[in-house]
Amino acid sequence: MGGARTALFNWLYARRNSGTFILRIEDTDAERSSADMVAGILDGMKWLGLDWDEGPGIGGPHAPYFQSERYDRHRAAAASLVADGRAYYCYCSAERLRQERERAEARGVAWQYDRQCLNLSAARIAELEAANTPRATRFKVPPGKTAFDDVVHGRIEFDGDHIEDFVIVRSDGHPIYHLSVVVDDIDMEITHIVRGDDHISNTPKHVLLFTALGATLPVFAHVPLILGADKKRLSKRHGATSVMEYERQGYLPDALVNFLALLGWSPGDDREIMSRRELIASFALEGITGSNAVFDVAKLDWMNGQYIARMPLEQLTNAVVPLLVRDGLWPAGASVDDWLLRLIELLRPRAKRLTDFVDQARPFLVETVEYEQQAIHSHLKVPHLSEHVTAVARALRDVVPFDEPHLETAVRQTAEQRDIKAAPLIHATRVAVTGRTASPGLFEVLVLLGRERTVARLEQLAAFLATQT
RNA sequence: GUCCCCAUGGUGUAGCUGGCCCAACACGCUGCCCUUUCAAGGCAGAGACCGCGGGUUCGAAUCCCGCUGGGGACGCCA
16 A cells, blocks of 8 residues: 555656656566566556556556666666776675674674675685675765755755665675666656655665766655554555455545545645545645554545545446446346446445445345344334234235335334334334345335335245244 | 654644644544434534643744654665
8 A cells, every 4th residue: 555655646746747657667576576466566556547658568768667677787887886996796695794683683783784895805806706706796885974855854864874885786696676776767767756755764875876876866755654553554464455455345446546645645725535637736745744644444434435425326336236246146247227226326325335335235136135133133023013014015015106205105004003103113124125224215225126025025024023923 | 772754633634934723624433413224414512731841932833952752774675
């Protein structure tokens, strides 16, 4: 989600300023990168409607857009840095570095590379090379301060003493992320880097590289992180993490985009429900807050409900149908008819997520309903209810026309004739046709269900009640 | 431990060129209305001495310092 929000900010900024939104896949780490992961990112972006102007699938003047296909450029840049004396080879073994780090940690101190390989003699280097010792490439961090102006945080300064001589090319020849991003950003003519706050401490390294490579600095904007309800960084523990998981849970892309845009950013006024157009028109990096934001599912649900409430009925129905099909409640390929449209409209004010429709539509789409335990307890413990229900069934069999006012009159009259209140009869009828304690207005439900099913279910309940006593 | 970022009610934000703020909007929460239930909707309300402590000033949520708290980064990961 954090990544999606960051992508959204980038997209909004590019669209607002008629810029170019470039999608580059940073798959430098073979172990963590996979086709699945990439597909997940692309699917998520597409679903959210964050279209890119250059990148995977569509290409562009700065191709290729997979970082792993740009290694040669990265290595060339590293070589030039070594040639310029701005980087050097490091022959230290991973084992040695690990031990040093552990030793330092045991003392509660942070360890930085000790520059053992910075001043190796020519003879020593020749010796190591002759022995075919694996070598990594390290950037030689110059003394003094490194600073940059961040659009959301202002000026941020780091002391060179706190930046170690970081590796830019591994001993196996693979470039490290820091080198790759900077080289690619330069090559791709990136003007604005909008990314998560967690990169802020990497930025001085990047600034150093931009400078060493003779490039001008892009604009940096580090956006705050999204936290879970426990104020910890959003992760698997907090439930859904991937964008597509939210689709599965019944959220609308427009609602999620709107919600995400308001996490850490505000247009400066009180607007909350904002279309993409409005979002784009109002977006500015300056409106991004500096503090982390907690992801509040309750508010997302509310917002999704707002979008459901405002969606054109046909569009909404078309979005729900696949879910109904998935649950076997609606035949695949069947066309949307007027009856379905009316059902969706009836359920609409009660739905926060698309999946709510599935649950609520069930009684209308299955042959026989099951009575909830709670419903039996609350509404079926009425004396002589079986006979009452039978009477209702009989009354409704003859109601003409089978519409709300006539149905209501019929039920109320039945109650009157049997000298009981209407409420218990209405509740029992609800249980008969839906099996539940809660549903949309009963008479609307009956109309939608139709005479045949209504009467059948009432008789069914009467029979059920008869066996209970 | 070191470095960096942040700090307005439970949550997201507005206000932050100081006075219009004994703090606004939204979600959530509570109650009422509507009502056959559940929602939706309408109305009302509770909830923040603007993290704490010092300054500066006639006056500070708004400026400065310290503290505390939260978060992030400290990898031949990205």
